[in-house]
Amino acid sequence: xxxxxxxxxxxxxxxxxxxxxxxxxxxxxxxxxxxxxxxxxxxxxxxxxxxxxxxxxxxxxxxxxxxxxxxxxxxxxxxxxxxxxxxxxxxxxxxxxxxxxxxxxxxxxxxxxxxxxxxxxxxxxxxxxxxxxxxxxxxxxxxxxxxxxxxxxxxxxxxxxxxxxxxxxxxxxxxxxxxxxxxxxxxxxxxxxxxxxxxxxxxxxxxxxxxxxxxxxxxxxxxxxxxxxxxxxxxxxxxxxxxxxxxxxxxxxxxxxxxxxxxxxxxxxxxxxxxxxxxxxxxxxxxxxxxxxxxxxxxxxxxxxxxxxxxxxxxxxxxxxxxxxxxxxxxxxxxxxxxxxxxxxxxxxxxxxxxxxxxxxxxxxxxxxxxxxxxxxxxxxxxxxxxxxxxxxxxxxxxxxxxxxxxxxxxxxxxxxxxxxxxxxxxxxxxxxxxxxxxxxxxxxxxxxxxxxxxxxxxxxxxxxxxxxxxxxxxxxxx
Amino acid sequence: xxxxxxxxxxxxxxxxxxxxxxxxxxxxxxxxxxxxxxxxxxxxxxxxxxxxxxxxxxxxxxxxxxxxxxxxxxxxxxxxxxxxxxxxxxxxxxxxxxxxxxxxxxxxxxxxxxxxxxxxxxxxxxxxxxxxxxxxxxxxxxxxxxxxxxxxxxxxxxxxxxxxxxxxxxxxxxxxxxxxxxxxxxxxxxxxxxxxxxxxxxxxxxxxxxxxxxxxxxxxxxxxxxxxxxxxxxxxxxxxxxxxxxxxxxxxxxxxxxxxxxxxxxxxxxxxxxxxx
Numbered sequence: 001x002x003x004x005x006x007x008x009x010x011x012x013x014x015x016x017x018x019x020x021x022x023x024x025x026x027x028x029x030x031x032x033x034x035x036x037x038x039x040x041x042x043x044x045x046x047x048x049x050x051x052x053x054x055x056x057x058x059x060x061x062x063x064x065x066x067x068x069x070x071x072x073x074x075x076x077x078x079x080x081x082x083x084x085x086x087x088x089x090x091x092x093x094x095x096x097x098x099x100x101x102x103x104x105x106x107x108x109x110x111x112x113x114x115x116x117x118x119x120x121x122x123x124x125x126x127x128x129x130x131x132x133x134x135x136x137x138x139x140x141x142x143x144x145x146x147x148x149x150x151x152x153x154x155x156x157x158x159x160x161x162x163x164x165x166x167x168x169x170x171x172x173x174x175x176x177x178x179x180x181x182x183x184x185x186x187x188x189x190x191x192x193x194x195x196x197x198x199x200x201x202x203x204x205x206x207x208x209x210x211x212x213x214x215x216x217x218x219x220x221x222x223x224x225x226x227x228x229x230x231x232x233x234x235x236x237x238x239x240x241x242x243x244x245x246x247x248x249x250x251x252x253x254x255x256x257x258x259x260x261x262x263x264x265x266x267x268x269x270x271x272x273x274x275x276x277x278x279x280x281x282x283x284x285x286x287x288x289x290x291x292x293x294x295x296x297x298x299x300x301x302x303x304x305x306x307x308x309x310x311x312x313x314x315x316x317x318x319x320x321x322x323x324x325x326x327x328x329x330x331x332x333x334x335x336x337x338x339x340x341x342x343x344x345x346x347x348x349x350x351x352x353x354x355x356x357x358x359x360x361x362x363x364x365x366x367x368x369x370x371x372x373x374x375x376x377x378x379x380x381x382x383x384x385x386x387x388x389x390x391x392x393x394x395x396x397x398x399x400x401x402x403x404x405x406x407x408x409x410x411x412x413x414x415x416x417x418x419x420x421x422x423x424x425x426x427x428x429x430x431x432x433x434x435x436x437x438x439x440x441x442x443x444x445x446x447x448x449x450x451x452x453x454x455x456x457x458x459x460x461x462x463x464x465x466x467x468x469x470x471x472x473x474x475x476x477x478x479x
Numbered sequence: 480x481x482x483x484x485x486x487x488x489x490x491x492x493x494x495x496x497x498x499x500x501x502x503x504x505x506x507x508x509x510x511x512x513x514x515x516x517x518x519x520x521x522x523x524x525x526x527x528x529x530x531x532x533x534x535x536x537x538x539x540x541x542x543x544x545x546x547x548x549x550x551x552x553x554x555x556x557x558x559x560x561x562x563x564x565x566x567x568x569x570x571x572x573x574x575x576x577x578x579x580x581x582x583x584x585x586x587x588x589x590x591x592x593x594x595x596x597x598x599x600x601x602x603x604x605x606x607x608x609x610x611x612x613x614x615x616x617x618x619x620x621x622x623x624x625x626x627x628x629x630x631x632x633x634x635x636x637x638x639x640x641x642x643x644x645x646x647x648x649x650x651x652x653x654x655x656x657x658x659x660x661x662x663x664x665x666x667x668x669x670x671x672x673x674x675x676x677x678x679x680x681x682x683x684x685x686x687x688x689x690x691x692x693x694x695x696x697x698x699x700x701x702x703x704x705x706x707x708x709x710x711x712x713x714x715x716x717x718x719x720x721x722x723x724x725x726x727x728x729x730x731x732x733x734x735x736x737x738x739x740x741x742x743x744x745x746x747x748x749x750x751x752x753x754x755x756x
Contacts, residue, residue: 008705009730015701016719016727019694028574028721030691035572035684039608042682046643047604050635288523289602289630294657 059290063164067287072168077254079161083152085250088229091144098140107133126326134322137375138314142226146307149225153191154302158293162187167287169261174280176265177272178215179208186212186264189219190257193436196221197443207278213440214453215267217432218260223314223370227427228253230374234407235420252424260428267456317369325365325376329383343384353462354422354469356414358384363426368434373427378406381413418472422465429461502666504535505554505561512554512563514673517587519614520598521607522569525626527551528656529598530566533666557666560673565592571606573613574721587617588711589729594672596665598624601631601638601653611647615681617711621649622668629655649679683713694720702730 020027066075110132114124156162165187170180181203189196193216200212220228232252237245272278328339336344339361347357362376410419431454432440441450520526530536534553551566567583587595597614599607615621625640644651650668654661671677686692698716706712718726 012698012701012705013719013727013730016698016716019698020720020722023691023694023720027691030686030688031684031717031721032574034686035609035612038682038684039612040605042643042646043605043608045646046639048637048639291630291657 062290063287066161066164067167072164076165076168077258079156080254080257081247081250083149083156084229084253085247086152087145087149088233088250088253089246090148091229092233094144094147095140098143102136102140103133107136122330125330126323130322130324130326131319132322134318134325134372134375135315137378138318138371139311141230141374142314142371143307143311145226145229146222146311147303149222150302150307151299154298155293155295158291158298160288160290163287172265173268176269177278177280178211178268179203179205179280182208182212182215182264182268185216186219186261189216189221191222193217193219193221193432194439197436197439200443205278207272207276208280210444210449211268211271211276213443214271214449214456215264217436217453217457218264218267218428220257220260220428221370221433221436223433224373224427225253226371227373228256228424231420231424231427232256234410235417238407239417256424256428259425263429263460267460314369314371318372318375321365321368321372321376325379329379337383339380339383343380352469353426353465354418354472355426355465356419358413359419359423359426363430366433367431370427370433378409381409385409385412418469421472422468425468426461426465429457429464431455431458501556501558502533502662503556504533505556506535509552509554509563510561512561514560514562514593515590516562516564516669516673517590517592517595518564518566518598519583519587519595519610520569520624520626521571521600521603521610524569524598524600524607525656526566526569526598529596529624529626529654529662529665530564532656532659532662533564558670560670562669562673565590570610572609573617587614588714591618591710592620594620594622594669596622596624596669598626598656601625601627602634602636604638604643608647612682612684615647615649615679616684616714616717619649619679619681620672621647621679621681622665622672623647623649623651624656624661624665625651625653626656626661628653628661629658646682648681650677 065071107128110128111124114128162184166180166183169183169186173180173182182200184202185196185199187196188199196216196219197213200209200216203209203212229249232249233245236252237249240248272280325339328342329337331338333341342361343357345357346360350356350358350360358377358380361380362373365376366373431437437450437454440453441447444450518526518530530551530553533555535555536551536553553564553566555562555564565586567586568580570580570583573580573584573587586592595614595618597611599611611621611623623643625638625643628638631638638653640651640653650672652661652665652668654665656662668677672679686695695713695716698719699713702709702712702715702719709715715726715730719730
């Protein structure tokens with residue numbers, strides 16, 4: 001690098017300062033004005049606009065509808081419901097087909113193979129009953145919904161709908177003392193919270209950016225959609241006649257997602273009134289033109305890029321988790337497995353908040369990836385209930401052949417509708433996954449704020465599920 | 480990777496655009512590149528789509544402004560030269576303050592790329608030209624990619640790209656990147672500017688009043704004398720007159736070429752300040 005004489009720059013800067021006094025304070029405006037004038041002139045010379053009255057403008061007509069005060073929000077909810085309804089009703093069949101293949105066919109085959117070549121039981125158990133089954137379960141539960149959900153979501157994005165969502169939410173974010181662009185980082189969070197946290201870089205003011213980072217976790221990420229979808233179809237969909245089940249479960253999932261958005265507003269508001277006080281900055285949000293989505297390309301890239309990448313991440317975490325669960329279930333201390341000890345230790349707390357020890361242990365195991373919550377819960381429930389007829393042994397993740405059987409197992413584990421509702425709530429409101437926590441640390445560079453981002457949602461989750469459980473039980477007693 | 484073979488007539492062989500068949504998408508391989516090309520533009524004009532078309536990478540594209548917040552880099556080979564392509568976050572101007580906009584600004588200002596492609600939305604030409612004019616103040620190695628021509632046609636807009644090129648003083652390439660149209664022409668224009676076969680004479684922003692012009696000219700010549708290697712003295716002068724403290728600081732420390740590094744760290748330090756409150 002060349003080194004420059006240091007005296008010169010100082011003189012130049014001083015000279016610039018005095019010139020600034022001479023030319024007045026409105027230099028910036030004058031400069032912008034002259035850039036705009038020149039740009040307008042050049043553009044005017046190059047562009048020929050169509051003559052006569054403008055034709056029917058489809059873009060503007062759609063915009064009037066989707067961003068209208070009356071129809072904006074109902075349309076948003078309707079679109080979301082349709083997307084989830086398609087996801088829920090479309091994922092059932094391929095999910096059970098995958099399960100049949102990976103769990104009912106491949107797993108017994110591998111077991112008999114290992115038995116025939118005489119592999120010791122504990123290696124066989126660790127590899128096949130722990131790691132293989134955990135992974136197979138994650139694939140059959142996650143792949144079909146993601147392969148439907150992501151392309152649909154990406155089509156909406158490609159079409160240009162997302163900025164309209166941001167436009168609708170902008171006013172509410174500003175009322176909450178946050179930046180309107182937080183609507184965009186929140187929408188990213190619906191895919192992945194770590195990505196949502198990085199996306200907050202579009203927010204200029206550090207104060208508003210911090211609010212957006214701290215509240216991104218309230219956007220349900222795709223690691224948590226499968227939990228919501230499964231529990232809603234089992235417990236909520238089961239409350240209504242079969243032909244309505246898909247729709248009602250979809251609405252329950254949308255309800256949880258909307259609750260997440262409301263919590264985003266409430267927490268943003270609370271933060272901007274207390275620890276992160278300051279001015280709300282204004283910005284202009286551009287509504288891009290609607291573009292006809294390139295359907296096949298979108299489906300291809302969303303399956304390859306999003307679905308498979310997310311699935312791969314889930315598998316990477318499921319492998320060791322499967323091993324840990326199997327070991328914890330098969331290593332005994334004083335006659336009871338480690339997992340058993342943990343479950344009975346956490347059970348009182350779990351029951352107090354309408355959950356149980358199994359669910360809490362599953363959430364500890366799933367800190368690296370929310371995707372493995374349901375498989376872990378199923379496996380541990382088998383362990384606790386001793387339902388030997390459905391499971392294949394302690395610490396074995398398995399696929400139940402039908403939803404009815406899964407439901408029966410949950411009920412044997414003491415599950416009620418309250419457990420299901422609170423599990424859906426807790427899945428929305430708990431600590432971010434470890435990847436997101438690390439991303440928050442990298443983006444903020446602050447241990448303190450990282451801790452706050454990690455612990456606030458858990459505390460809120462405990463408080464809210466506790467409250468729901470108490471009110472629920474009170475109502476039950478009164479009825 | 481093999482070059483796609485095509486059956487072409489003799490006339491095609493002599494046409495420079497034919498060389499597009501010689502595009503080699505190198506993905507993330509950016510070793511031993513000959514030229515650095517920056518990809519700038521307003522948000523949501525299709526920068527990432529152009530980036531993917533040239534590098535063969537699959538940067539996620541989406542129809543909303545602010546999708547790209549970090550710099551993405553990729554490589555391609557064209558006409559026996561290797562290029563490193565840097566996809567910058569979308570910006571409306573180079574006078575802005577947020578982290579994503581600063582990443583873009585600092586790279587164009589101080590990274591001194593061999594070519595800067597400004598991707599422009601043909602349906603919103605007037606507003607997009609604001610950025611073109613600002614980039615042209617910094618460097619004369621500019622190629623304007625007049626993207627979304629298909630949409631402009633849909634809206635019944637006719638754009639005289641020759642007139643535009645003449646007024647702006649830099650090559651203008653009409654294209655529809657989503658359909659892959661105009662990619663060959665863009666490559667040709669980029670390579671001509673990179674090799675110095677085409678030298679732009681960019682339009683300079685005119686000033687409203689004479690005293691403004693005097694102040695700018697005076698400061699520009701001083702900066703030019705102190706930093707003869709700096710190609711964009713006039714822009715630095717404009718920034719100083721606008722009271723840009725960071726530019727003043729960089730000038731003071733003699734690190735104008737260094738600003739592309741350490742910038743993100745500086746901004747997260749700003750977040751840290753809040754963090755420690």
